Amino acid sequence: MRLQVVFRHVTFLLFILSLSFLFPAVYSLWVNDGLFMSFLYPLFLSFSLFLLGIQFENKEPKVKEAILVVVLTWFLFPVLSALFYIESGAIPYFADAYFESVSGFTTTGASVLSDIESLPKSVLLWRSTTHWIGGIGFVVFSLSLLPVFGAGGAQLMRFEAAKAIEEKVLPRVKETARAILVVYLLLTLSEVVLLKLCGMSLFQAINHTFATVATGGFSTKNESVGAFHSFTVEMVIAVFMILGALNLSLYYRAFRARSLKVFFSNHEVKGLLAVIFISTLFSMAVLLKEHVYTDLFTAFRYAFFQVVTAATTTGFSSTDYTNWPPSILALIMFLSLIGASSGSTAGGIKQFRFIVMLKTVYSELKKTAHPRMVYRVSIGNRVLELSILNTIWAFISVYFSTAAIFGFIIAAFGHDLVTSFSASVACITSLGPGLGRVGPAGNFGFFSDPEKLLLSLEMILGRLEVFAVFAVLLPSFWKE
């Protein structure tokens, strides 16, 4: 482990990410809300660190060093953002400010704030911006680095990206980042334009677009998307949540092939749409049966939006669903655990792992009656080796165990089981809102400082797909 190499790359990444402070800073200057210097403060800090870092020689990080760089960056950038929240006075305490920052950067969208609308607009813009850069950051990470050292989907994603493992990770990261950035910008631009056409102000359109394409879920309204009382706004956002929850490399490939076929032949796209379709029908049926809504259209409107927001792990809400029948609430948590496409901004175990799980289980069931049967699991046109299946299973069990253990720890602080476990699921999947006290009408503000820091840790664990962070904690990681 060459710590100088790690330091250099971490400080470089932190500086690059900190450039995003300029966006709300300029806005702050324009509206003249006096927060301009608060935005520059963390930027200066990261610039100083960057100047320190470039003293060290610029060497290619090896796999373990790259892991450490990513993990440290994900923990440290929210510290810079927290410094801004504290400095600006918007969120004066560290645990709160760090939680809100991690929640933004991991595109979770859980908030400690009870009255969002009372914040200065430039602060709201920064909040949404953390989603946007966290989203693109994660996609670049998952498309370029997960294939090298990632968990579960590593070998699979490598295949999908049609790339062999390379010792040199940097060129790969840069190349991916360039292609994806264009897609991400185009998605963002399209949604801003459409939301503007629906009658939103440019400010609202930009904020909600950032939170949508990053499947983040921060809103500038206390009532989230429901505040706009507009069916078209909800539909535009729903469609873009789905678009943001697809593998962003598909857009690139579709463009190069001049064909949308790559979308409709993709197993993860089909899986996500199937899950959304079935869950919407189920939710509509329950809502109508329990007389929560009495007409088909209204039931569709709210059921579809809530299903999409859960399946894409965005976490917006178009209505306060706290008092919906418990089976839909459970469904929302299940959907977020499954999640959407790999290579998207969404969380959860991801569609391809879910599909692999279903296929393996089906084969094993058949094997019960035919003990000598040998089977193969394939996804797309690729047969998965047993060792890959094993890695996927290990990932799924670590993921669920982590969710269970954090839920358990939160419960040990004295919270009720529904609140504790749904908060844990909402944080690891990057869904955002949970059930009980952390439901759509509540927030995470009532948790104590240690709890907020634990949940921040869990958000980062979930975002980095758990393995990378745990690997760093193993003694063998630090041996040569």
Place this chain on the structure above:
Amino acid sequence: MRLQVVFRHVTFLLFILSLSFLFPAVYSLWVNDGLFMSFLYPLFLSFSLFLLGIQFENKEPKVKEAILVVVLTWFLFPVLSALFYIESGAIPYFADAYFESVSGFTTTGASVLSDIESLPKSVLLWRSTTHWIGGIGFVVFSLSLLPVFGAGGAQLMRFEAAKAIEEKVLPRVKETARAILVVYLLLTLSEVVLLKLCGMSLFQAINHTFATVATGGFSTKNESVGAFHSFTVEMVIAVFMILGALNLSLYYRAFRARSLKVFFSNHEVKGLLAVIFISTLFSMAVLLKEHVYTDLFTAFRYAFFQVVTAATTTGFSSTDYTNWPPSILALIMFLSLIGASSGSTAGGIKQFRFIVMLKTVYSELKKTAHPRMVYRVSIGNRVLELSILNTIWAFISVYFSTAAIFGFIIAAFGHDLVTSFSASVACITSLGPGLGRVGPAGNFGFFSDPEKLLLSLEMILGRLEVFAVFAVLLPSFWKE
């Protein structure tokens, strides 16, 4: 599929099992409570079926036929028991009577009854007897048949039993049954004697022994074991719950080797004891911290008993723990999901699968930083092939998914999430009591008939380790 062969063996098994009606029947004659004929009625019925069955030629069942025999027997014997409950007037409605019978026979111990003490004593004795025969029936099944067609642990258990797969299953079943029956009878006798020495009446001693060694959990008291207000009774029962939750073939092997070493070198024994030790310490700490109990002894007394009852999936209670801190309640459900030893009467995913999961996950974490690493998972002195690991993973995910889906279905009937999901976990793991409305002070009586039948199905699914039942539902099962 030769249905005549299946019919012959099912009717034979049902008749053998029905002979157990004679035990409470004789007791009923002795106390002269007028229920004698009610006990004979299902016995006559099964005898008639048996006479029908032996018309068919006695042929060795093949694997698929054996699966069907086991599944049908597990669904049908509770029907005979339900007929008794209805006929005797003790539980007049079918869904209730079937639920109580399945709960007994699967050693779950969940009850629809609110006032157990009001039942005639011979009925209580039958209730406990269903535990006892269900327990021995399951152990014979899991030691002799699971190794042939079982899920997950199949290949592993086969190795542990030091037996190769044989096409002829019957001799294997008979041989296992003989060895295990002796162990089971000795355990039963020892506990009855000890409980008698603790001052229990012979009737109470026998009933609680049946429910203990089968890790069943039916009590003859509304307050369960807590009704005796005796620390020694609680300790005797706790020790026998643990003894009943160990692989019964270990006793046989220890006897042949004239050494207890086989116990202390067994990974499942060590795993169970470690889990109980850690969980007891944790629960004591929480109970003392939250001032539920103020002295160390009382905290140990109740924490230890409740941890053992959960880890062995027995489901007794020595106090109403409904208002204990939520983290302990969650722990109780986790413990039952892990469960105890394979080849015991306990439920859950079993210690060896849990250990395999931990070992694989640890290896995969190390692999993150060393992508080219090749690892092996071993248990005892046996290295597990990847295909075995894969079967185990599939089992675990089907098991947890089934628990989640049934919890979801119960929630869809309109129950709160804690009640729904804990009821589901309590049924699939054969724990018995859950949380919320199905907690230690509650019962399953308030569920509607369809819900009771669904939960009965889930208890059987859990008991037969899921795969066997689902396999029967696959079209490929019925093809030649």
